[in-house]
Amino acid sequence: MARVFVYGTLKKGQPNYFRMMDPANGRAEFLARARTVEPYPLVIATEHSIPFLLDAPGTGRRVCGEIYRVDQKMLEFLDRFERCPHWYQRAEVRLEVEDGDGEGENALRPGSIEEAFVYRKTTHEPEWLQKPTYESYDAYGDHGLKYVRPEDRSPE
Template identity: 60%
Template sequence: CNTRTIIIETVWLPPSLSHMTRVFVYGTLKKGQPNYFRMFNHNNGKAKFLASALTSEKYPLVIAGKYNIPFLLNIPGEGKRVHGEIYKVDDKMLKFLDDFEGVPKTYQRTMIQLEVEESVSQMEGRETLSPGKITEAFVYTTTTYQPDWPSLPCFESYDANGDHGLKYVTREARD
């Protein structure tokens, strides 16, 4: 009689690492932008940079409002393909980002497809994030905007110090 022994290995992960979510950032949370520091403030949670990417579909990325905030309008097929960064975040950081982005009033978290441009790590779990690969992540888009916003200039990439001349007003400087 043949018997098999099956060994099941259980790996315990602390709650903060047990569930990670991918988020695509395209505005002030990107490297070199005014709110980038918030992605790595451990009081907000954990975030790990995975890759730079480009939206698979076109979206209008506009700078609007009295604080010159970058908004990705949830109008797929219009605008331009948008450059940004993919991060893997824990549940605490995801909650912070939801609060920071004003979900659900100002922004909604939407799953979109992205084309990887450049990856820090070729492997994320079992998935390869190599240039040209299509992957998915959440992005903060808005369906709540002024009627004239879709006619504003669209950008492929946001830079708070770009030649658009629209100075971003940080939260700390707002009235």
Template identity: 60%
Template sequence: MPFCIHMARVFVYGTLKKGQPNYYRMFESANGKAEFLASACTVQKYPLVIATKYNIPFLLNLPDQGRRVRGEIYKVDDKMLKFLDDFEGVPTMYQRTLVKLEVQEWAGQTHGEQRPAAGSITEAFMYSTTSYQPDWPSLPCHESYDSNGDHGLQYVLREGRD
């Protein structure tokens, strides 16, 4: 009987995206396997804010507030999913929930599946927080995160997470 590795889809919108400070973690073999599939945007609006002295991007679990958030969909194995859960502080800091996404551009391999067209809807896990300061919902909302963006709030690497 062949060995089968379960793969899940994960939507990243912050420091784990291409060109961002923690992107390299997606491809450290010790963390598991990840494959970029597509750029996408949440179907629902959410507040994506930058907060704390470390300028961390937080997606607040407040559906229908904020903006549609742009990010990337990755296919990850169970080892990477566990790493991401630990990295994101599930369940105390973040929760992992299934979210509907609008595909913007599909780049990944489909291995016999039909390649989703731009504009089609798919699902992936997303990390959002329900644990935040009372003033966070009033912070500026972003459609897309970039540590070097014009907001001037560059991500600060922390001990143990750099």
């Protein structure tokens, strides 16, 4: 089992959350809400209004998201879904736990520092660093950028 930090469309209440809960993709168990220890630029880019966590630690904001415990099947699904390693890179990130859901060995204590995998963009258009950054992504937020799901995208 691995830990994964999701900050965009895979969070609860977002357009791709159903993929995290689909047993055909593997198993994912919500552990806690958290934020990155270091700031990162979280931007919305491309004509599909995709949230990207850019690999530029120390700039941007401390990004809020959710930590999940996933099995190997789900991790492999997420790699395919995130087009890893061609589109996103999977890397470890340090997180400060805000609140958890659960007890026993999988419970995470508020305030504790944990590590999890995150999908981040290591190569991007230079102007992306000039885009507004967000602390928390919401596909339905007041940014006015409509997210286009993968199956609704034209072939690239």
